[in-house]
Amino acid sequence: MSSYVHDREVVTPGQILSNDHRLAGAYTYVYGGKVYAAVAGIIQLRDSKINILPAKSPYKPSESDPVVGIIIDSKPSNYEVDLGWHLVGFLHNPGRRSRMRLQIGDVVYTHVKHSGIRGVFLEGGRELVKIDRGLLIRVSPVKVPRIIGKKGSMLQILNSESGCKIYVGRNGLIAVVGESPEREFAVASAIKMIESESHLPGLTERVTHHLRKKIIGGEIVGED
Amino acid sequence: MEKTEQRLITEDGRRIDGRALDEMRPVRIEAGVLDRSDGSAYIEMGKTKIYAAVYGPKEAHPRHLAQPHKAILNCRYHMASFSVEGRKAPGMTRREIELSKVIREALESVVILEEFPRSAIDIFIEVIQADAGTRTAGLTAASLALADAGIPMLDLCAGIAVGKVEGKIVLDPSEEEDKKGEADMPVAMTPRLGSIVLLQLNGRLTSAEFREALNLAKKGIEVLYELQKKALSKKFESATPLGEE
Numbered sequence: 196m197s198s199y200v201h202d203r204e205v206v207t208p209g210q211i212l213s214n215d216h217r218l219a220g221a222y223t224y225v226y227g228g229k230v231y232a233a234v235a236g237i238i239q240l241r242d243s244k245i246n247i248l249p250a251k252s253p254y255k256p257s258e259s260d261p262v263v264g265i266i267i268d269s270k271p272s273n274y275e276v277d278l279g280w281h282l283v284g285f286l287h288n289p290g291r292r293s294r295m296r297l298q299i300g301d302v303v304y305t306h307v308k309h310s311g312i313r314g315v316f317l318e319g320g321r322e323l324v325k326i327d328r329g330l331l332i333r334v335s336p337v338k339v340p341r342i343i344g345k346k347g348s349m350l351q352i353l354n355s356e357s358g359c360k361i362y363v364g365r366n367g368l369i370a371v372v373g374e375s376p377e378r379e380f381a382v383a384s385a386i387k388m389i390e391s392e393s394h395l396p397g398l399t400e401r402v403t404h405h406l407r408k409k410i411i412g413g414e415i416v417g418e419d
Numbered sequence: 420m421e422k423t424e425q426r427l428i429t430e431d432g433r434r435i436d437g438r439a440l441d442e443m444r445p446v447r448i449e450a451g452v453l454d455r456s457d458g459s460a461y462i463e464m465g466k467t468k469i470y471a472a473v474y475g476p477k478e479a480h481p482r483h484l485a486q487p488h489k490a491i492l493n494c495r496y497h498m499a500s501f502s503v504e505g506r507k508a509p510g511m512t513r514r515e516i517e518l519s520k521v522i523r524e525a526l527e528s529v530v531i532l533e534e535f536p537r538s539a540i541d542i543f544i545e546v547i548q549a550d551a552g553t554r555t556a557g558l559t560a561a562s563l564a565l566a567d568a569g570i571p572m573l574d575l576c577a578g579i580a581v582g583k584v585e586g587k588i589v590l591d592p593s594e595e596e597d598k599k600g601e602a603d604m605p606v607a608m609t610p611r612l613g614s615i616v617l618l619q620l621n622g623r624l625t626s627a628e629f630r631e632a633l634n635l636a637k638k639g640i641e642v643l644y645e646l647q648k649k650a651l652s653k654k655f656e657s658a659t660p661l662g663e664e
Contacts, residue, residue, distance in 0.1 A: 205652045208566050209574030209611040222571060224531065231611075233531060233571035235651045250654070252569035253457070253476055253535070281477025281538070312487055312536055337569075 202240045206232040212245050220244030222252075254280045254336040254366045256310040262317070263331070263364030266301045276303065276317060278366045279333060284315040286323070295325050302326040302370055304362040326362060329372035330379045334390045336367040341393040342386055349389065352399065356406040357382045381409035427584050427596055434584075436465075436593060443579070443591040443639055448559070450567040450650040458568025460650070462560040465593060466550035471560035472543045473568040479539035490535035494523035496557055498546040518554045519544075525558055525578075525607055525616035531571040540570065551597040552580045555605045558617060563647050567654065575647050576616050578607030579639035581632040583624060588631050590639050604629075606636035610644045 197214040200206060212223060213230040222234045223245060236249035256262070256278070264276035264284055274286040274297055286305070288297075297303065304324040309316045317323075334342065343350050343363060353361055359373030359382050369386060373379040385406050392398060427435055434440070444465030453459035456472035463469075479485035496518040500509045511519075522544065530540070542564070544557040555578030562576045582592035583602035597603050602622025608615050624632060 207575065207648045207651050208572045209609065211611070224571070224573065226573070226612075231573070233573070234569050235566050235654075236569075249569045251458070251567070255534070281475055283478065314537070 198240075198245060200238050200245065202238060204238045205236070206238055206247060207235045208232055212238070218243070218245045220246035222247035222249055249337055251335060252337050254278070254282065256282065256284070256307045256315045256366070258307055258309060260307045260365040261304070261363065262307060262366045263302065263304050263326075263362055263368035263370050264317070264366070265331075265368075266297050266299055266303065269297065269299055278315065278364075279368050280336070280366065282315060282366065284317045286317045287319045289319060295323070297325065302331055304364065304370060324362070326370045326372060329359075329370050330376075330383050332369050332371065332383050332386060334367050334369060334386060336365065338390045338393055339363060339365055339367060341398075342369070342389050344399075349399065349402065352403055353382055353385060353406070356403060357385075357410055378410055381406055384409065427599060428587055428589075432587075434589065434593075435595060440587055440589050441635055441638065443642065444593065446643065446646060448563065448643070448646045448650045450563050450654045456564075456568075458564045458566070458570070460560040460563035460567060462556050462563075464552055464556050464591065466548055467546075467553055467556050468548040469553060469557050469560050470545045470547060471557065471564040472545075473540065473561075473564045473570065474543075475540040475568075476535040476538035476570070477541070479537060485537045485539070486532075488536050489532040490530075490538045490540055492523050492527055492530065492532070492540050492542065494519045494526065494542045494544070494561070496522055496544045496546070496554065498549055498553070502546045502549045518557075521617055521619070522554065522558050522561060525576060526561060526565065528614070528616050529562065529572045529574055529576050529609055530565060531573065534571050540565075549594075551592055551594045552605070555579050555607055555617070558607050559643055559647065563650060566647075566651055574609035574611045575644060575651075576607055576609045577640045577643035577647060578605060578617055579636055579643060580605040581636045581639075583622065583628065583632070588628060588635055590635050602628075604632055604636070606633065606640070608637065608640050610640055 210232045216225045216228050219225050219230045223230050224233045234249045236247040239246045239248050264278045266274050267277045268275035276284040278284050306318040308318045357378045359371050362370040371379045371382045447463040449461045452461045458473035460471045500507050542561050546553050558578045581604050582589050582600045584596045584600040604620045607617035
């Protein structure tokens with residue numbers, strides 16, 4: 196492999212990564228047959244491609260992404276949904292036949308149906324979930340895969356330890372719905388911990404420990 | 420008696436602030452200095468102090484300005500009213516509007532705008548203290564702020580001014596050298612791609628002098644570029660996850 200970088204190396208925009216244009220992965224660009232970095236981040240060599248994992252990146256919606264959003268406007272045929280990061284999605288308004296009535300300020304969980312030149316369109320119908328209680332937290336979209344974990348492992352821990360239902364949006368908005376506010380706040384603090392300590396080893400154990408400490412019989416026991 | 424005039428360059432080739440002809444002022448560059456922005460940077464070149472902030476990509480307003488296939492850049496270069504000796508009126512002057520435009524055009528050539536169709540990226544460059552070379556320093560900070568925001572770009576760009584003072588080509592002129600000198604030439608480049616993204620010239624240079632000035636600017640830009648990369652990686656080493664578990 197004709198590559199100039201090794202795994203987990205920190206790169207900056209414009210840095211040459213490879214002479215082989217076929218290796219171009221996420222957040223790279225090809226110029227004159229060579230691969231360069233387009234953002235600052237950490238190299239990930241995966242699936243015989245050079246990918247960059249940026250520390251910060253604006254959310255770019257793509258098809259079938261799960262998202263959490265807030266209804267900001269209600270129009271005769273559409274709802275406008277704030278997806279955070281200055282993004283607005285459109286949700287078809289089924290009118291009176293709908294099984295649920297949405298109002299400005301409601302939080303919804305759904306998927307991206309289509310994202311293109313005309314805007315971001317969200318899935319209505321069966322996939323749409325209205326979240327009427329709980330906590331809404333916001334994290335950086337690049338950290339969302341860490342909150343989900345490998346094959347959903349981290350999410351499973353959060354879920355089983357706290358008993359809360361967690362709606363994770365790829366856009367970085369996360370809704371936590373639990374039996375008691377104490378449990379919800381415990382999950383919120385665990386998510387914030389994942390976001391800030393995602394680069395340190397042994398994260399799974401620390402998250403489990405953190406949650407157990409916070410929730411004993413649904414009560415917060417001491418601080419930290 | 421002969422009128423005594425302060426010389427800008429001494430007999431042994433030192434400038435009024437003691438620098439050599441090809442020496443820059445002390446530089447400090449930092450990334451991610453403003454919490455509420457999506458990306459930000461701070462630059463200090465001698466007494467010149469500038470903050471740059473990036474917001475977006477967000478919806479383009481007014482709507483008719485949005486491009487269906489790419490993002491638009493909005494750039495505002497502004498000098499704080501306390502940034503110069505005597506007070507500057509806080510509004511945008513003719514000069515600031517022009518500099519906003521040249522900086523925007525320089526950045527348009529490095530940012531991959533096609534990544535964010537229909538959106539706008541706002542860049543604010545605020546000069547806190549001005550002592551010559553603010554447009555190039557502002558551009559240097561703005562490009563770092565864009566990279567800090569995680570916006571894909573072809574390369575970082577950095578800029579520096581070169582001047583002609585008492586017949587000599589000098590790097591990074593200070594306010595006094597700029598005022599009394601014969602020529603001032605701000606240059607900005609994308610070092611890795613090797614293209615010039617901003618070049619203005621105030622005054623006159625012979626073609627030999629121009630070439631000398633451009634080479635000198637390249638040397639300065641390389642130094643700034645290294646500092647930009649350092650500022651970026653420093654930020655990232657403390658904040659980036661080491662891959663997914």
